[in-house]
Amino acid sequence: MTKSPATKRLENLWNDSTSAGMTEPEKLLYRSNLLGSDKRITNYGGGNTSAKVMQADPLTGDMVEVLWVKGSGGDVGSIKMDGFATLYMEKLEALRGIYRGLEFEDEMVGFLPHCTFNLNSRAASIDTPLHAYVPQKHVDHMHPDAIIAIAAAKNSRELTKQIFGDEIGWLPWKRPGFELGLWLSKFCADNPDAKGVVLESHGLFTWDDDAKMCYETTLRIINRAMDWFEAETAGKTIFGGAVHESLSADARRAVAARLMPAIRGMVSGEQHMVGHFDDQPAVLEFVNAAEMPALAALGTSCPDHFLRTKIRPLVVDFAPATPDVDATLANLGPQVAAYREDYAAYYNRCKHDNSPGLRDPNAVVYLIPGVGMITFAKDKATARISGEFYVNAINVMRGASTVSEYCGLPEQEAFDIEYWLLEEAKLQRMPKPKSLAGRIAFITGGAGGIGSATAERYLREGACVMLADIDDSALAATRDNLTSRFGADVVRTVRMDVTVEDAVIAAAAQTAAEFGGLDILVSNAGIASSAPIEETSLALWNKNMDILSTGYFLVSREAFKVLKVQGIGGAIVFIASKNGLAASPNASAYCTAKAAEIHLARCLALEGAPNQIRVNVVNPDAVLRGSKIWSGDWLKERADAYGKDTADLEDHYRQRSLLKRSVLPEDIAEAAYFFASEASAKSTGNILNVDAGNVQSFTR
Template identity: 85%
Template sequence: MTTAVAANRLMNLWDDARAAGMTEPEKLLYRSNLLGSDKRITNYGGGNTSAKVMETDPLTGQPVEVLWVKGSGGDVGSIKMDGFATLYMEKLRALKGIYRGVAMEDDMVGLLPHCTFNLNARAASIDTPLHAYVPKQHVDHMHPDAIIAIAASRNSRDLTQAIFGDDIGWLPWKRPGFELGLWLEKFCLDNPDAKGVVLESHGLFTWDDDAKACYALTLEIIQKAMDWFAVETAGKTIFGGAAAQSLQADARRAVAARLMPAIRGMVSADHRMVGHFDDQPAVLEFVNSAKLKPLAALGTSCPDHFLRTKICPLVVGFDPAKPDVDATLAALAGQVAEYRQGYAAYYERCKHPDSPPLRDPNAVVYLVPGVGMLTFAKDKATARISGEFYVNAINVMRGADTVSEYCGLPEQEAFDIEYWLLEEAKLSRMPKPKSLAGRVAFVTGGAGGIGSACAERYLREGACVMLADIDEAALKATAENLSSRHGRDVVRTVVMNVTDEAAVLAAYAHTAVEFGGLDILVSNAGIASSAPIEETSLALWNKNMDILSTGYFLVSREAFKTFRAQGIGGAVVFVASKNGLAASPNASAYCTAKAAEIHLARCLALEGAEAGIRVNVVNPDAVLKGSKIWSGEWLDQRASTYKTDKDGLEEMYRQRSMLKRSVLPEDIAEAAYFLASDLSAKSTGNILNVDAGNVQAFTR
């Protein structure tokens, strides 16, 4: 960050012992991962690295020079060996003889596959010529905030010279591609002693003929910029000083919890969006500043920042000195509509005859004074990363505005990158979204067998899941298990007792802040009890009613509030029981409470229909596997009722069913998926029995 003090050093993590046995491509991977591990060096997906390596040609058996370079769309911090494109240097040099100027620059990208070495399927990026034509074996291209703050300053060239002297050169803004690659080559040939170059409004290139030395040089140059900014910004007023004060942390989250579902509803007309909230100090300093609006309007500078955050953010009209959230919400629709109109006008001003059609005109970044930053994208990871990129932009603006004058990317240049035909082609190659992409699910009893199976099913289909459970230890273990397979971005937890109204409200607020809103409620938390009616205490009766009836009411009520705030519908799935339709001996409290669940669902289906809120019921029976209900007294009690032992109970239930099959949590999850997905878009008020067949539970 540009505010780093000299003590905040970039660490040289190169381990000679580890690198000793590595091939040159392996050293490239090692160097790349080290550079990408520190966000002060480059942002996620930003920058690239390369090495020119002698390889054996598979056709001739002769040694040939091959460029290993980060492939299109990769991330240097997490890249593996298969993430690098490999190209014959001889063929890449031959492309210069074909090139006829900037008018055919994009056509050159189509020729890169003809240079592929060893049938490597990894697509080469548009930055390939920038690496190929630098006459050094190892090249790093990074996007450190400290360097981009220099690159985005009005007097960028003078600052580069003042900080680095002749070690680092400077080149004016040029969109990445073949022409810029030739510019870099000419610079290197004209300045053979230079160690790198700052690209205006873009980033840093450094090079060397040794992998370790190249890595160390990259750190050295970035650290020098960081140290320079630490000195130059010390004691100076930042962003024109504070114009607002931050709310307390809890209050910030409370405001975000109300704003995010409303915004999500406004921007999810074409596809559901997922939100992310960030109130770190760098964000708060910017959103509270006197220069918030003029600087935000300038947009970002680095192309990588811009592609993730759009032409500019939307500054939400909220006054933390007079925090009226209702008034803010009332004005929000107009602000969002105004942003859309402005974006459409930008498109009309800048479009070319062959430009792709207008894309989603909604903002990605929402800045709220006193509160923080909200970002929305098609999935949680992208929403989070978009926020990270805008923090990079804030750091850049902070540095540039303090020592010079910050300059955003010119509007036409920004448009030409955003609607670049090559970028459009990349988007067209993206895989088709999964069926629940962008959806957010809230699952009560999430640590149990059925709850975790439902979460797993939803996660497989691209949803984000909030797991709620009263058992904190089991909840943590379940979340770790699911996160290990689906990623940490998409799984969150909240410890919640469904009978505690305050806890339920807090859990929904937490969900709104973490994911932006809600699309699916799976009301699954439960208990089971067994006792003859004369032995059923009032406490036992009330416990069943509290958890299985009142609990379902509370979580449904709050889900309805969120659904209505968003205005884009929703799906509620009650996990009830065969016992809600078919009476069982010695279980009157349980059966009655389950019947109440089913009738509540019918009532909610009536209330929610006009708002596109669907409410349906899954009725399981005898789901023993993984169920916490069957691990306690209920198991003993049911075994006693049916005159069998624990081992024989599951077989008894299987034989009792019409299909003679056991019912598993995954079976219930499949039904819960169907009722939450668009496959059942025209179904509400229904009951789906998943009980292997029980004639007493037939709904007709």
């Protein structure tokens, strides 16, 4: 018997001293951010909030009632003041008079801009009428797991009555829009004492004429549902009981690291996808359960869950009691193909004459018994959020199936939401993807000047980046710098010595488990040494070869393995050196190792070409700023080799170049971006010198 764990109740976070002196719109923002701060109340982008506020009309100066409501595509947890749409309530009320009925419901969205107050450019969402036609001043629409578990139960109406009495009403399923707004209006007129309503298969509406009271009502109703579920599910078998046991945490991650690149290759047809792995307890309880396959096939209920996770997940054929990853990989292709066929059949069964064309038929969610859940999407944040939404769906199924019978959205209703013309219009308004959107880069020497500059360049173009380095403190500082500007989703770090085979293998697996695979390798780890040949020790010679030759081999070998499993091509960029082409005094070990790098790249270009794996070389020279190799003895050694003071070395390098210019980390990063991007799609085996001009290193 699985016992439902005790759950901490939602805490009232409203602070009267903080809210004192706030305007009503500011209280709306405060309330929204508080509600959105807890995923048990609503997930990212889910739900909306509103307030009806008296404000001076900018034209007449008269006081008019204005609806402030979360704008289209916003998130209540992170919304700012400019995230709210503002509309004249008088004009919204006038829309009732031109509504032509359910068949013409979608056309009402086109009238919302005519109701805009004060030229606000924030687009109003399709949920606007739901808030406008509730007479109370403040309205919260949330998607709490505990409430949706009631809403998705077969007898949801009876459960709502049992739990909430007359305080909270119930309305049957209706797609969000103008008609549902009218339903809410009628409910409020017929039930003036009600504090809210449960929408079947959807979520919760609560309201009040005071902002704080509205917030507290929302929390109180959700907490009551949580209390009820804890009492009702105590001691009961969940999901029919476990039929699988979870692998160890390390084993789960190892399986995910092998499966994710294979799946990624299969689903990255139209665009490169990024993966996310989740093996939290709620996920493991579900994927190991007897009823998981049947419940997963029913799909999700709440529209927000469905839009993020698709009609249903793909359950991967894997037996954790006798784990055979090779056999699972061999069967993945047929499973993915079968899912696509099933999705296409669903589309053909449900499509209308004016439906948008078939979209990507691949699954978003992949459930693996004993291992966890993998999600794939166009970027890391979306993949993570899709996983969060499916965890919400699991929680809903857990509650509904334990106290009643879980019901997913009817197939036609699900299709009508997924291929809703209004949703299609929203998709068409999305900005064009950046040039490296969906790409995953692995950068060795990632905490150095060239490595961090290259990471920044890739991140600006939409890539995800794994930074590898042996310097823990520099790695942490680089990570903090990049995540503060690009977000935590897209940056990961791993401590790795490129000369240690096991560490390189583990880092490649970690990249696969974090992001789903690999597209770009920038091999940049390096050292520099200077000594006359007779003073070059065997240890110094071997150290150069180990890092600059063997290290590049090891990292490339693991990259090739992942790239070939994916089967979608890739780019490898070696950051070599001018010294690999042009000899320098007192640097035989370094120059020879760099020459080996360049020739290794040529060999890999030959091997990779049949698999569309491009291998190219960037040759920097004298990149002093931000480079860690200049922080040790190398700076003095090179200055001594040229008879210069260390302070004069940068100018020496600049003056000896043909262009008389300094070479900066950002210059090397630009070259590394060129070789990673589609701009160089027909280039492999090439060498690009970024040295401000050095005749000795001319390649022809």
